[in-house]
Amino acid sequence: MIRRLFYMALGAFGAVWAMRRLQALRPDHVARRAVRGASGVLEQARIFAEDALDGAARRETELRARLGLGTVEETTAENTYHYDVKDGR
Template identity: 55%
Template sequence: MIRRLFYMALGAYLATWAQRRLRALKPDHLARRAADQVRGFADDVRDQASHRETELRARFGLDTVSSTQTHLPPNVRDGR
């Protein structure tokens, strides 16, 4: 009797676990999770690019537009 009750409870647990795992594999859930990961990656890339740009601007003294114009010869345009 106890053995049957144990196996019945084990079966119910495994069935619930399997349903949850299968529900997590639905296409809409996978798409949402992938979109969140891509969005997080893009945010990380933007943060790192901004940080690196700040480092380079500080290193080369490019904090103001007037400082970039003084380093260029008079006949060279700066791309604006």
């Protein structure tokens, strides 16, 4: 008797779990979750890019100060490099 009750409860739990999983696979739910996940990934990418650019700018300023170079604007005005010039290779 107890064993039958256990298996009946297990079957009911399995049915409820399966129904909830199937309802979660409805197209509007899947689309909503995909958009939520994509926006989260996009926000993380923006934060990463912002941190990377900020770190690169700080490091460039540090290196320019250490090497005695001017600011970026001064250096680019003086040393304009033409990328279309052949370098002999």
